[in-house]
Amino acid sequence: MPQEYRQILKYADEPGYTPDIECYLRHGGYDILRKALAIPPRNLADGRIVTGPDHLRQEVMTSGLRGRGGAGFSCGLKWSFVDRKSGKPIYLICNADESEPGTFKDKQIIYKDPHQLIEGMAIACYANDVHLAYIYIRGEFAEGAKILNRALKEARARDFLGENILGSDYDLEIHVHRGAGAYICGEETGLIESLEGKRAYPRIKPPYFPAVLGNNTGTRIVSISGHVRKPGYYEVEVGKATLGELINDPAFGGGLREGRKLKAIIPGGSSAKVFKAGEKFKIKRRGPDGKDAEQEIELLNLPYDFDSLIAAGSMSGSGGIIVLDDSTDIVEALANISEFYAHESCGQCTPCREGSLWMSKALQRLTHGEGREADADYLMKIADNIPGGRTVCAFGEACSWPVQSFVAKFKDEFVARGAADEENRTRRNAGPTAVGKLPASS
Amino acid sequence: MSDAPLDHGIPNPLREQPDFAIPAPLEAEINELITHYPQKRSASLMLLHAMQEHFGHVSRQAVEWIAAKLELQPINVYELVTFYPMFHLKPVGKHHLKVCRTLSCALGGSHKLHEHFCRKLGLDPHAHGAQTTKDGQFTVEFVECLASCGTAPVMMCNDTFHEGVSEKKADEILKQCQQQPSP
């Protein structure tokens, strides 16, 4: 049975572990930075020199480390895109905007183990010739910003930041930059605009197509919320636990509440496409004979990793699993999600700005007794017309996926709700109270 | 037509903060913040935070002061205040209660919690947007996911997080606020 495997959160919740530098140093803190800065340059046979930073970048590339954001993008590959020849300064920005609903992992690191974040950033900065870096932290984490500022001050005082770090000739400064309550700042180009003192309007960026992926490595912090007995954050080895284990095992979510049955799972933050209880998927997997074969897998047996969830038509996204039991009003749930996206669209692109609002309005009327039987199809039509290259950023997808998946998989509930509302209206209009009133306009 | 000034949310400069002045420690903090960035404009958000922390809101004078300081047009700063939900142009209650309304918290009872606060404070539980009590002590508002979904329902009172907020806990929070001496 899989257990938690804590690497990043190894000490965070230990009794007596505090966010100050003394405590971090007692637990081996800044040793890796010290080692990284001490890597000597190597001379290759052909006369080229592999510097310490070159070596670190190669190491990260071969390690298979992938980003822990939505896409699980290869970290080494991402670093290889940096233009090091232009002579322009290179900045590193740590995205601590944690804003995807259902996700609460970064907060644990920032509040409980800030020096780990700073050390990690310092190593990444050294590997990439960065001398100025920012932590973009969501505005609501005012306390977290204070904790980070305190930690940065401590690190400077101990010579882990600033000029000539540990006598290595390497200079680095890190500053905290606070957001101010806009979800779209989590989108990387929106974040950069925001850091530059502008509205967080995402920019158009070229699509990247990662060529060779497949191996998962390291751990991942999964946030489980909603209708489970033990909601919380759990660090697991990537791919070692299934969705069902994460939800039901006593080591993790601990199962549903007494007498309840599973209705749906949102597997990777609120924009991930919903799974309906009992769904089965045909997925290519490597069998014991080493050959890839198509296998039928039940929802709860899906390994919780980047690739399996994509193969099942959704994503592990931010690692936020929201569990819905059979007490959930599925129409209300989608109305809630859509209200979020309508509120958070930055407003640059018409399909996203208007579409997210129309969907939210249609769902509001469905949850307020004013629905129509045709609303399910209407919602689907809007959702199908927002994404697919019609918007600047992936928010277009993010606001459509929940609607497309909820309405497709629970269509009967949406249709029934709208039909019931229509029937009620007809009855009201035909009733004695309607006498003398004008007929309802069509 | 009445003579009342049109209210587009842009405060009337003559009525607002006539005694606007930046105290020396705040100006020192601001000068330090500006040094964190290769370009001054990047400091806008941090300066707005500093202003709001000091004055409780961002007045038109504050917007104009920041613009002058960063060598920008006032609109460049004003459009940030209207874009980012955390900044407000008008004073809010001394105790700002922000209840998360997003899915995990909604499943965990945040609507009940919001209603509870509204009823206790004599506000309309069904009204949209932020509401402030007449005495200016409390503002109650629904906000989006506060990244603490595992301990729903979640809320903030000013900058402090409160998690797993039952009605009993909510009453304690209100009591604590009411007992705080006025500055």
Ligand code: SF4
């Ligand atoms: S898709 Fe939406 S959020 Fe993204 S840039 Fe366009 S309007 Fe803004």
Ligand code: FES
């Ligand atoms: S949904 Fe309330 S904190 Fe995330």
